[in-house]
Amino acid sequence: MMKLTLKASTNSLKASTVEMKGVNKKSRVKRIFESYELYLFLLPAIIYFIVFQYVPMYGVLIAFKDFTPSLGILGSPWVGFENFTRFFDSYQFWDLIKNSLGLSIFQLIIGFPMPIIIALLLNQMIHEKYKRFVQTVIYAPHFISIVVLAGMVFVFFSDKGLINSVVTLFGGKAITFMSEPSWFKPLYIGSGVWQETGWACIVYLAALAGVSPEIHEAATMDGANKWQRILHVDIPAIMPTAIILLILSVGNLMNLGFEKAYLMQTPLNQPAAEIIPTYVYKVGLQQAEYSFGAAVGLFNSVVNLILLFIVNKTAKKFSGSGLW
CATH class of the missing domain: 1.10.3720.10 (MetI-like)
Structure with missing residues (x-):
């Protein structure tokens, strides 16, 4: 009887936790929509970092390639860590x-x-x-x-x-x-x-x-x-x-x-x-x-x-x- 009661209370606690998370998620989304004007101020900064900080990370691939401009980044052959080894041995x-x-x-x-x-x-x-x-x-x-x-x-x-x-x-x-x-x-x-x-x-x-x-x-x-x-x-x-x-x-x-x-x-x-x-x-x-x-x-x-x-x-x- 005690085990059944403990199991029921555990299930009830899990259900309440899930319900609380759902409420918190809804309230968070609701707060975002209520203050959408403030979040719009972040939009230029987000766009700036995406365009000038994250998109250029694609070019890091050339560090692992023997880059040739005529072949492009994807067309250049892979050399692995050869460039790094060359620098360490320099x-x-x-x-x-x-x-x-x-x-x-x-x-x-x-x-x-x-x-x-x-x-x-x-x-x-x-x-x-x-x-x-x-x-x-x-x-x-x-x-x-x-x-x-x-x-x-x-x-x-x-x-x-x-x-x-x-x-x-x-x-x-x-x-x-x-x-x-x-x-x-x-x-x-x-x-x-x-x-x-x-x-x-x-x-x-x-x-x-x-x-x-x-x-x-x-x-x-x-x-x-x-x-x-x-x-x-x-x-x-x-x-x-x-x-x-x-x-x-x-x-x-x-x-x-x-x-x-x-x-x-x-x-x-x-x-x-x-x-x-x-x-x-x-x-x-x-x-x-x-x-x-x-x-x-x-x-x-x-x-x-x-x-x-x-x-x-x-x-x-x-x-x-x-x-x-």
């Missing part, structure tokens, strides 16, 4: 990995904390006019194009540029910034920090603006100074935003800016300036080795994807915040 493989990872990691270590520091400092400014002036000045470099920025780097740091003119004026010896491979990394990272720090801190300023003034007032009443309020109020407030942006940054760790690296390359600094994106451009387009270039680019994307999953899982484990 004498440039480890140099490219070292240059790309080294540049990316240093850029992340130096460039990622800077917007947070600037946002915290700006948030503590009392004089509004001076604060807006500083914000305008540090935002402005973001709107300079990469071509102009590379030109500015050459104007300032070339053998007869502004920096060397000042150095020689005071009796020093001119420094070959654009010829020494060891100077490429500092110039690349420094110019990137100068250009993007002000723009990147907007997100953190928005997060800090959401902190209730009452929390700061309560902390002040408890005897907290500015540093303690930054440490215990402001930083925890922007931490979820910082974690999400860190995950996205690590997910694009290998996607260095091709344009600036290519424009800043010279024949003498190329051993340190050659990275995977510039190598793909030179081999895949300039030398018309489309399959090999696609294979190198696909390898780069897979590494980024793996890093994204690892960092997201690690962030969720230690902080509870993640992309999914």
Whole structure:
């Protein structure tokens, strides 16, 4: 009797669960139709990603083929992982990995904390006019194009540029910034920090603006100074935003800016300036080795994807915040 009662209650529970799922599904569909205007706003973004992000994935097939333009993607013969093996066996493989990872990691270590520091400092400014002036000045470099920025780097740091003119004026010896491979990394990272720090801190300023003034007032009443309020109020407030942006940054760790690296390359600094994106451009387009270039680019994307999953899982484990 007890078994029959237990079985009946189990069946009843399953039926109610199925019924609840059906109700939830209907209510979800109903809510979508009731708010269809809001979902229409998503339509342009969905179309954009389908046309420009998902449809081009079809072209990844050439990484596994000996692509010939006259035969097309489907007509070209399959070669499997031959292009990947060729890249892994190349004498440039480890140099490219070292240059790309080294540049990316240093850029992340130096460039990622800077917007947070600037946002915290700006948030503590009392004089509004001076604060807006500083914000305008540090935002402005973001709107300079990469071509102009590379030109500015050459104007300032070339053998007869502004920096060397000042150095020689005071009796020093001119420094070959654009010829020494060891100077490429500092110039690349420094110019990137100068250009993007002000723009990147907007997100953190928005997060800090959401902190209730009452929390700061309560902390002040408890005897907290500015540093303690930054440490215990402001930083925890922007931490979820910082974690999400860190995950996205690590997910694009290998996607260095091709344009600036290519424009800043010279024949003498190329051993340190050659990275995977510039190598793909030179081999895949300039030398018309489309399959090999696609294979190198696909390898780069897979590494980024793996890093994204690892960092997201690690962030969720230690902080509870993640992309999914």
